[in-house]
Amino acid sequence: MPPTFVSQLFNSIADAGRELLDLRGGRKSSEDIKSYCRDLLTQKGEASGMALARDVVVAWNELNDAEKLDFLAFLEAEMSPDQAKIETAVAAYHKEPTLDNYRTLSTVIEAPRQELMRRINFAPGGTAAIVAMRKFLLENLKAHPELKAVDHDLKHLLSSWFNRxxxxxxxxxxxxxxxxxxxxxxxxxxxxxxxxxxxxxxxxxxxxxxxxxxxxxxxxxxxxxxxxxxxxxxxxxxxxxxxxxxxxxxxxxxxxxxxxxxxxxxxxxxxxxxxxxxxxxxxxxxxxxxxxxxxxxLSPIPGFMRWLNSVNEATAGLHFRDIAKVREVLADPEWHTKPELAEKIREPLEQLCAHYLINEKSGRRPLDPVTRFHLGNGARLEQLNWLGDTSPNGMQQSAGLLVNYYYSQKDIEKNHEAYANEQRVVASSALQALAKSARK
The missing domain is CATH 3.40.630.180 (Aminopeptidase)
Known part of the structure; x- marks a missing residue:
């Protein structure tokens, strides 16, 4: 799509700001992204601020992976809240809980990187750059858990900017x-x-x-x-x-x-x-x-096979002989093309899958992520579909099983409330019967 009027306007303002910065002896475009960020947080002028924000966006897009990690570490180390200021503000508020002390406390608690991101967001392409920053951060968060606070702040801002x-x-x-x-x-x-x-x-x-x-x-x-x-x-x-x-x-x-x-x-x-x-x-x-x-x-059941492969004899209430029989057949990669093998495990496999969808939990909520999503939206578990997806991915995830989640217009809100408030899994009587049959 062609650039919008607003983006063209922002670019023209940034161009004017770039000229002002250059006339003031500002840094050239090859300067370090950290310097741009420090200047951006102290810049008062709209045009010069937008120019610096655009410089940050351009610089981010040119960084290699090692440089991106270094920049995220900079956001964690230099753009975090000042602990001494927080302690002083907390003490002042405890001593005198006035509106001014509350405002001071709110200000010092917020990490400076949040205001930095708000300013970057004004630049043409700023939103996309911040989304890209978080994508890169999430890809590296497991190896760099010290960046969790940076992720928390980025998610907080993006949740506001991308609300419904x-x-x-x-x-x-x-x-x-x-x-x-x-x-x-x-x-x-x-x-x-x-x-x-x-x-x-x-x-x-x-x-x-x-x-x-x-x-x-x-x-x-x-x-x-x-x-x-x-x-x-x-x-x-x-x-x-x-x-x-x-x-x-x-x-x-x-x-x-x-x-x-x-x-x-x-x-x-x-x-x-x-x-x-x-x-x-x-x-x-x-x-x-x-x-x-x-x-x-017509939904996948992405966690079913992973769960089935992890079940052991200590799992309370399940017919473990049926699980062993199912696993023996599933070991043949072509089992679904052989009617006698498929029919041998259809009943126990459907029973185990119904049990998984209805009874297996992560905390108080269903273990399966797709189930959590649809029940949270007000659907009910309706029916299993035998060999509904025999693609390699479908077989690997759920042995070819698919499930229908049904959205009844008159029951959506009622089902949502039941799940949100009571973690109740709303399911058809047929699926409930299957799940019951999986237990002793």
Missing amino acids: GFLSLERISWRTPAAVLEKLIEYEAVHEIDGWEDLRRRLDRDRRCFAFFHPALPDEPLIFVEVALVKGLAPAIPPLLSREGKRGDPAKADTAIFYSISNCQDGLKGISFGNFLIKQVVAELSAELPNLKHFAT
């Missing part, structure tokens, strides 16, 4: 600019898009795709959902992804199947958009196609 009020929902079609369509191919995280013809099928008349965008990143989808308009709950992925299948009539469909939801920006990890996305897409589809009566997902 700033996002716009847009339908993606074949007429959407190619720059955005290319990003769908790049970011699809559930079912890989195999080139332009595959994408064209996913944007056909009986399909829908919606994405959230932020005004600071106009060509970058934040999250997108792919929808198939069909009759009844879809039990398998291949028919939905087939390029040769018959195109359906959206006016005759009664069900919208959300078969892929992909987060696009790694730098925004931990900032949830999906709950707003699903609810708004349900509203959009209901307005466009009043014939739609059912809204459900």
